[in-house]
Amino acid sequence: MKRRAFITLLGGAAAWPLAAQAQQPASTVRRIGLLLPGNTRTTAVRGQLEAFRKGLKEYGWAEGQNIIVEYSFAEGREDALPAIAAELARLWLDVMVAEGTAAIQAAKTVTQTVPIVMATSADPVGTGLVANLNRPGGNITGLSLQTAELSGKRLQLLTEIIPGLARVAVLSNPLNPSIAVEQTKAAAQALGIETHVVEVQAPDKFESAFAAVTAAHAGALMLLPDYGGTRL
Numbered sequence: 001m002k003r004r005a006f007i008t009l010l011g012g013a014a015a016w017p018l019a020a021q022a023q024q025p026a027s028t029v030r031r032i033g034l035l036l037p038g039n040t041r042t043t044a045v046r047g048q049l050e051a052f053r054k055g056l057k058e059y060g061w062a063e064g065q066n067i068i069v070e071y072s073f074a075e076g077r078e079d080a081l082p083a084i085a086a087e088l089a090r091l092w093l094d095v096m097v098a099e100g101t102a103a104i105q106a107a108k109t110v111t112q113t114v115p116i117v118m119a120t121s122a123d124p125v126g127t128g129l130v131a132n133l134n135r136p137g138g139n140i141t142g143l144s145l146q147t148a149e150l151s152g153k154r155l156q157l158l159t160e161i162i163p164g165l166a167r168v169a170v171l172s173n174p175l176n177p178s179i180a181v182e183q184t185k186a187a188a189q190a191l192g193i194e195t196h197v198v199e200v201q202a203p204d205k206f207e208s209a210f211a212a213v214t215a216a217h218a219g220a221l222m223l224l225p226d227y228g229g230t231r232l
Contacts, residue, residue: 028066029066029067029068030061030066030067030068030094030095031067031068031069031070031091031092031093031094032067032068032069032070032093032094032095032096032097033069033070033072033088033089033091033093033095033096033097033114034052034069034070034071034072034096034097035072035074035081035084035085035088035096035097035098035099035103035106035107036048036071036072036073036074036098036099036103037073037074037076037078037081037099037100037102037103038073038074038075038076039073039074039075039076040073045073048099048119049071052097070088070091070093072084072085072087072088074103076202076203078102078103078175079175081102081103081105081106082106082109082110084106085098085103085106085107085109085110086110088107088110089107089110089111089114093114094114094115095114095115095116095117096111096114096115096116096117097116097117097119098116098117098118098119099118099119099120100119100120100121101121101122101123101124101127101129102175104116104118104121104124104129104140104142105127105129108129108138108139108140111139112138112139113139114139115139115140115141116139116140116141116142117140117141117142118140118141118142118143118144119142119143120142120143120144120145121142121143121144121145122144122145122180123144123180124136124140124142124144125144151180151183151184151186151187152183152187152190152191154222155168155184155187155188155191155193155222156191158220158222159191159193161220162219162220164219165193165219165220166192166193166194166219167193167194167195167196167216167217167218167219168188168193168194168195168196168218168219168220168221168222169195169196169197169198169212169213169216169218169220169221169222170184170195170196170197170198170221170222170224171198171200171209171213171221171222171223171224172197172198172199172200172224173199173200173201173224174199174201175201180224181197181224184222184224185197196213196216196218198212198213198216
């Protein structure tokens with residue numbers, strides 16, 4: 001995820017309490033819950049946190065002054081997200097920010113009243129997070145990357161780069177409900193390309209996954225974006 005996009009999104013999240021600020025005492029301290037699938041040991045997450053704080057600061061919000069941020073990390077374990085989201089929901093949050101479809105789904109399950117900002121979601125409509133993009137309804141808003149709809153375009157670009165491309169290996173995380181495997185297969189079939197899907201669920205599985213890709217004798221490798229702990 002590009003840092004600028006993250007700043008823009010979370011700057012928007014910070015703007016939510018600003019709208020009500022005129023009706024609140026000057027001493028009011030807001031509480032934000034931040035739910036991330038990864039951990040602070042990764043460069044990606046550190047960059048997100050830096051952008052998060054910078055975006056808030058640009059809107060006049062600073063930790064220890066007028067906001068409290070409750071940080072929660074799943075450490076790459078997407079199965080832990082529901083319990084972590086439930087803990088956050090008990091903290092009387094003003095807003096919850098979640099990254100990735102699995103985290104957003106967990107947040108949606110535990111609260112229908114606290115505003116939820118989705119930092120990234122590949123297909124919020126297809127995964128049932130929102131009713132539609134123009135009028136999402138409920139308590140969720142945020143950013144969609146529409147990953148599924150781009151599958152055909154990515155494959156088309158591969159065929160232009162590699163004339164005569166017949167087989168593509170597709171690396172995906174089966175634990176991520178937003179991964180567009182079926183859309184990719186359908187797009188490949190329409191282009192006359194065979195797909196070989198290789199699943200990887202954790203960082204320590206990459207070596208065996210790439211070995212499987214090599215064994216498949218594919219002419220190209222397609223990485224489906226994973227906004228969760230595995231970080232494909």
